[in-house]
Amino acid sequence: DGGITQSPKYLFRKEGQNVTLSCEQNLNHDAMYWYRQDPGQGLRLIYYSQIVNDFQKGDIAEGYSVSREKKESFPLTVTSAQKNPTAFYLCASSLTGSNYGYTFGSGTRLTVV
């Protein structure tokens, strides 16, 4: 089945640590996205990539980094510079061009301990 897979589902981070969230898709989508969701709020864009080896900052990129070495994969690293990383992280992918929606993964809940 085609889809987008995020792992792990739950992740705990100690203060000062970097952690990497995985996102893999087999939908042959060119574009991939990372969003952060806080309780009772909408989705905020962290980074997006429309093509391999290229990515752009979203609205809240500070403290995060990404890579896009393969079309299928778009990992997100939450660095120690992100002061409030506890949130629900969602990865999405889409075809490029107009009038295409996003397919979302099931999310990773990151908690700082």
Added chain:
Amino acid sequence: GESVGLHLPTLSVQEGDNSIINCAYSNSASDYFIWYKQESGKGPQFIIDIRSNMDKRQGQRVTVLLNKTVKHLSLQIAATQPGDSAVYFCAENYNSGSARQLTFGSGTQLTVLP
């Protein structure tokens, strides 16, 4: 109804009643709109979409209405069921220059009462 930037509004309906969820979108140049459903702890799922050259589109038990004059979108759910309880997001799609992106509203929490 919801609007980008506001905290989560809520809507409670009796099982079997119809639900109407509203969304005020921000960009008059947006030409494609989507409704997503997000259950607790899960990723958003596509429900229905509509292009700007339409004002109404129907799916199974759901209807989306688009009023471009006042930049308003609504989702109607017929005969609401307990499984419809979730957060519902609208999203608008417009060309921001270098890339097309979806912009999401803050969502509406729908609770179906027995």
